[in-house]
Amino acid sequence: MSKPTLVDVGREAGVSAITVSRALRSPEKVSDSLRAKVDNAVRKLGYVPNQSASTLAASKTNSIVVMIPSTSNNVFSDVLRGIDEALKGSRFTLQIGNTGYDPLEEERLLRSFLNPAPAGVILAGIEQTDATKQMLQAVGGPVVQIMDVCSNPIDWIIGFSHEQAARTATEHLITAGYQNIGFIGAQMDPRSQQRLTGFKSALQAKDMLHQDAVAVTNRPSDVGLGSAMFSRLVGNFPDCDAVFCNNDDLALGVLFECQRRGLSVPDQIGICGFNDLGITSQSVPTVTSVTTPLKEIGRLAGEILTKDRPVSYQPVVDLGSILAIRDSTRRYQFDNQDINRRLSKLRAN
Amino acid sequence: MSKPTLVDVGREAGVSAITVSRALRSPEKVSDSLRAKVDNAVRKLGYVPNQSASTLAASKTNSIVVMIPSTSNNVFSDVLRGIDEALKGSRFTLQIGNTGYDPLEEERLLRSFLNPAPAGVILAGIEQTDATKQMLQAVGGPVVQIMDVCSNPIDWIIGFSHEQAARTATEHLITAGYQNIGFIGAQMDPRSQQRLTGFKSALQAKDMLHQDAVAVTNRPSDVGLGSAMFSRLVGNFPDCDAVFCNNDDLALGVLFECQRRGLSVPDQIGICGFNDLGITSQSVPTVTSVTTPLKEIGRLAGEILTKDRPVSYQPVVDLGSILAIRDSTRRYQFDNQDINRRLSKLRAN
DNA sequence: AATGTAAATGATTGCGCAACCATTTTGCAA
DNA sequence: TTGCAAAATGGTTGCGCAATCATTTACATT
Known part of the structure; x- marks a missing residue:
């Protein structure tokens, strides 16, 4: 039977x-x-x-294909959660491909997922190969790129400007009074490169970019690597008094290394992370980080692909990012009232 | 065309x-x-x-179905990574279902994934509904349960004893000299319950189980919740001098809360986490945790399902766990030589 | 060259469903 | 009651492939 x-x-x-x-x-x-x-x-x-019979007869599937660079990076699990929420209860299922940050692997995987045509495709970033773009064109299904913004998306793109986010964070470090600001990055994918660009441009605008300010590696980031990279950074750049980290893992690693070295945060060293994945708001001290709309990106991407009339969405959606300023960069507490009071007292003498 | x-x-x-x-x-x-x-x-x-046509004609798919309770829990992303590695380069693809810790949702989702029959099924835990087990029986495809061990798996089960792991960790806290040991748990799934059982049995054996020693919640765990739960625990149990946490997030939250309260770790408070997901080995102080073979579980499960002769594997594989003892529980440095030396001196007088 | 055997290749069929078009039934106005 | 449109239901066909069995070819042996 x-x-x-x-x-x-x-x-x-x-x-x-x-x-x-x-x-x-x-x-x-x-x-x-x-x-x-x-x-x-x-x-x-x-x-x-029988899903296969249905798909074969209708020559289209009910699956949304998502290509992400890494399953271990928490950034993408947040995005996936958003997509999952958008798809919950719909007739669509999720097909996840792990590209390992390799556009050719993305192309290879995607090819196998594209016959029969999926109901929609979600891709991280804008660095697809020409062949990938051609395939997607041929399939014709709706494509949402995520995590970034650009002027010419395949169909839609949802993300934020990494360069702008990094520039804002770096400007905050300058405003907070730090003089010698370094950059620590790992897993330098294109979006990390954009953050580095934003970092540099903010410092160059004030003529504050030190030649040894940047320490990067292509190894996948984790907390221990953050500690190691900080050691490397201060080795080359001993005057360094603040660090902009490419992500929160690295920032935590820097914090722990500072604690081990007896460097006080934020007084001797300022620390800023990226993505604000949760721990930064709970650590001691709390760590300044860039809050990025990861889950919202995923949810919106899923929503566009599962709605009957996706055409009504803007092709480029910049969800922005917010700098969450916390204790790790509160070096000087500017208080104009207090300063004025002290000035008055000074004059009174 | x-x-x-x-x-x-x-x-x-x-x-x-x-x-x-x-x-x-x-x-x-x-x-x-x-x-x-x-x-x-x-x-x-x-x-x-065309994957659908192939599946329809052969009436079996190339997909391995994995049902996991949560996509945001890092435990399962480690497991998924192991499965992914095992499947890399094979003809099999991964189909992931997110059950949200709900056996009925698992049943519902699995039903939709079971026609046509997948090449294999991976399920977390042993708490499947009867209907789920019947479905799996009817499909006949190989099933690997993971994360736990039991005596009567559906086909195979790969994991470790949570009760044993927790008992070992708790005994370590006792040996380290802690007198009033508490338990903090969140997301109390069946495996967390087993850990609680192990915790209690270790303390009861020494008649050291305090009535207010256990603080649990069903909310999903995160670092902030760890801090809050610790506050609740010491509110009811002021003499508490050590905490066994259900996972590392909670343990980190406890560590941070201790730092905020000016409680020294490990001297005033001992902390032990669970799963050893990475940060615990890098924090200041480093945190004792139970190292669990998550990736290995995933890899072995994937391997069994993709080999031609899976029958050669043992039906029950207990991969065990290892207690990683770190600074957060190094309260007393037992040194028998030193003790004997001091005893001799005492007798000489 | 004849025979036998294994290797290589081909033809037919049906998997379960949905698109498309055909037919039947229902409801309702005149 | 009749007629007719709309609603409801049915029949036929093919999606692209693999299982099964049938046939052809290659090659060794005598």
């Missing part, structure tokens, strides 16, 4: 197979009595639609 | 469609010249197999 098919359900309900199919796919198009009969038969037989 | 099919490739290569199919699926069964012709035609036409 194998799995029941539409024919079996139809026999049970006393109707034809195609009618059962219709009753299940478009319940609003059939009579109430039929729907009840079919539902009973389905329940009685334990009928489950 | 739609996508090329096997017929198109066959026409291009001057052979029949079925021969092309064979050349692609079982290249060792055809002549070298045919293989070359077919490969050329495939490349020329950009042929990509």
Whole structure:
């Protein structure tokens, strides 16, 4: 006894197979009595639609393909959570591909996912190969790029400007009174490079960019690597008094290394992270970080692909980012009232 | 111009469609010249197999279905990474279902993934509904349960004893000299309950279980929650001098709260985490945690399901766990030589 | 060259469903 | 009651591929 098919359900309900199919796919198009009969038969037989047969007959799938660079990076699990939420309860299923930050692997994987055509595709970043873009063009399905912004998305792009976010954070470090600001980066993907660009431009504007201010590696980032990179940075750049980190793991690693070295944060060293994944707001001291709308990016991407009329969405959505200023960069507490009071006292003498 | 099919490739290569199919699926069964012709035609036409048609014709899929309780919990991303590695380069693809810790949701999702039958199924834990087990039985495909051990797995089970791991950790706290040991738990799934059982049994054996020693919640755990739960625990249990945490996030939260309260770790408060996800070995002080073989569990599960002869694997694999003792519980440095020396001196007087 | 055997290749069929079009039934106005 | 439009239901076909069995070819042995 194998799995029941539409024919079996139809026999049970006393109707034809195609009618059962219709009753299940478009319940609003059939009579109430039929729907009840079919539902009973389905329940009685334990009928489950065969996804492959459906896909083959309709020559399109119900799956949303998501290509992400890494499953271990918490950034992408936040994005995935957003997508998952948008798809919950819909008829769409998620197909996840792990590219390992390699555009060629992305192309290879995507090719295998593109026949038959998926209901939608979500890609991280804008660095797809030409072949990838051609494939997507040929398939014609809707494509949402995420994590970044650009002027010419394939169909839609949802993200924020990493360069702008990094510039804002670096300007904050300058404003907070730090003089010798360094950059620590790992896993230098294109968006990390953009952050580095933003970092440099903010410092160059004030003529404050030190030649040894940048310490980067392509190894995947983690807390221990943050400590190691900080050691390397201060080795080359002993006057360094603040660090902009490419992500929160590195920032925590810097914080711990400072604690080990007896460097006070924020007085001797200022620390800023990126992505604000949770711990930064709880650590001692709390760590300044750039809050990025990861889950919102995922949810919006999922929403666009599962709506009937995605055309109404803007092709480029910049969700922005917010700098969450915390104790790790509160070096000077500017208080104009207090300063004025002290000035008055000074004059009184 | 739609996508090329096997017929198109066959026409291009001057052979029949079925021969092309064979050349692609079982290249060792055809002549070298045919293989070359077919490969050329495939490349020329950009042929990509239609997964649905293949699945429908063979009435079985190439997908490994994995049901995990949560995508945001780092524990499961480690497991997924292991599975992903095992599947890399094989013909199998991963289909991930997010159950949200709900056996009924697991059943619902799994049902939709089970037609047509997947090549294999990976399930977290042993708390499947009866209906789920029946479905799996009917499908007949290989099933690997993970994260736990038990005596009667569906097919295979790979994990470790949470009760034993927690008992060992708690005994360590006792040995380290802590007198009033508390438990902090969040997201109390069945495995967390087992850890609580292990915790209690270790303390009861020494008659050291305090009535207010346990603080648990069903909210998903994070660092901030760890701080809050610690506050709650010491509110009820002021003498508390050590905490066994259900996971590392909570342990870090406890550490930070101790720092905020000016409680020294490990002298005033001992802290032990669970899973050893990375930060615990880098923080200041480093935090004792239970190292669990998450990635190995995933890899082995993937391996079993993708091998031709999975039968050769033991049905129950206990990969064990290791207590990583770090600074957060080094309260007393026991040194028997030193003690004996002091005893001798005492006797000499 | 004849025969036998293994290797290589081909033809037919059906997997389960949905698109498309055809037919039947229902509801309602005249 | 009849007629007719709309609603409801059914029949046929093919999606692209693999299982199964059938046939052809290559090659060794005598």
